Amino acid sequence: MTASIRDAARPFTGGTLTALLPRTTRLLGLGEPTHGVEAFPELRNEIFRHLVEHEGYRSIAMESDCLAALTADAYVTDGTGTLDDAMRHGFSHGLGASPANRELVRWMRAYNEQRPPQERLHFHGFDGPLEMTGAASPRPALTALHDYLSAHLDLAWSRETLDELFGPDERWTNPAVTTDPTQSVGRTPEAKELRLVVDDLRTLLTAHTPHLTAATSPDGWWRADLYARTAAGLLRYHAGMADTAPTRVGTLMCLRDAMMADNLGAIVGREARRGPTLAFAHNRHLQKDRSRWLLPEGWGPLAGRTLEWWSAGAIVGTRLGEQYAFAATTFGTRGSDVPQPDTLEGRLSALPDTRAVIDPVRLAAVLDRKPTPRVPTDHTYLPLDPATTDQTDAIIFVKEI
Structure with missing residues (x-):
């Protein structure tokens, strides 16, 4: 079985990823399975550089406050303010403290310095001015x-x-x-x-x-x-x-992703004449199928309830059709959290490469049975649903973080 799975995988490069995407892609959603792990924004930076230098991408949109992002974009495009100002005031959710995000903004500014306005990279936020609190x-x-x-x-x-x-x-x-x-x-x-x-x-x-x-x-x-x-x-x-009503939290999830989808649609419209856009957020916000989240302990009487809503990716994907592509990321081992062998992540962990790009179509063809869903030890990590991997255009697997 390992050899068959290897047929669906290639060592990670920007080129092996884009080879799986439709040529009509105008918006590429790159998901991460959890927040706060630098490996995934670092991977995003690598992918974005490839997309800019080889695929004509001219903008990135992040799961961050759309209004605050105007400050980061002003620095990136015109050098307004300083890098410290852009990181302090241009992000929400604490994302300005991420070294990978700082490197992204620094690189974008350096790329833009010697280029005319129409060729400069733009930085967008597509989340609302919202926090968990x-x-x-x-x-x-x-x-x-x-x-x-x-x-x-x-x-x-x-x-x-x-x-x-x-x-x-x-x-x-x-x-x-x-x-x-x-x-x-x-x-x-x-x-x-x-x-x-x-x-x-x-x-x-x-x-x-x-x-x-x-x-x-x-x-x-x-x-x-x-x-x-x-x-x-x-x-x-x-x-x-x-x-x-008891459905309040689910309603808020729907409203947030609807706002995200509207912002993504407007960004694609603005950037249409310049090039495609990379969107980076949690897998659950960018996936093409219906999102589900089992509320963990700490949510009071709502703990144990499963919320369902249509993600921003599902909404904007319906509008854009084949112009929207989704690449999900997932991982194998994280400290003591080791996937069981019969889970999707457990099977992918048998691959020889530390990072791999998986073709979901080939993967589905070689699996003799649906993998067992992974049950993580960390409630901030939401594993991929093995029943819906056929609705992704690519899977990027990181063996250990």
Whole structure:
């Protein structure tokens, strides 16, 4: 059996990975199986360099705050600020502390220094301004949208009106809302009014696209559209946080990935004339099939419940068709966590290479039976579902981390 599995595997290189992808790919989703392990962003850096130098890719999108990423992109494209500023203010989820992320931003800036604007690499975030402990206030996004529009159009709302509807930001960022939905302001009359305001402003932004683009720039309009998407998404998310139903957490997962998918679609549209985009996030956010997560201990009465939702990859993949490709990563041994021989990771661990690219079609053809799902000792690691590996375009296996 080991020899048969070897027929489905090749030693890892950027070229062996891209050989498995459709030539029509405009967005490549590269997933990682867990966060906080430098081996996977380091692998991403290696892949991105290959994609830029040999496949014409001109942008990367990360599972990080879409608004904060504007700071990192300004440094990468124009040298605005410093590398330290970009890492401190250009990331969310603590990702700015990652040495691999710092090396990515440094390399992108060095690549761009001697190139004209149309050939420079761009850095995007495609997550909302969200953390596990809650969501940001929609005020910065909505006021930035308002300021952009009010400079060129007569609006029915003033900044003072918006401030009155928002009230103190502490109401929106109250950490107690994470466990007590009754403390959320997401379904108050003021929040509902703000959702109507955002809807009207987004309509104005669309209706006056030619005038606004000419008066500012295509990039200026794109940023305003980003503010609009983010304000609308945050207001929806806060409304979800105010939900007292048992399905609340699942609803929030759906809302987050829907926001991610909208951002990815907008990024692909912006980059369409320049080249394809690499998206990097957890496998569960980029996979093409339905995502599932068994809530671990620590989730109170929800522990042991399985959440299901359509990932950002599944949503954007439906929209893009063969222009979306997904490469999943997984690993064998991590310290004392050694996969059982009958699991997918256990079988792949018999491969001779420390890193390998697996063709899922060939893999399915040589397996005599479906592997047993892996049960990890670390709840932050979500193994690949062996029943759905046929919905990936490639699997990258790291034998030990």
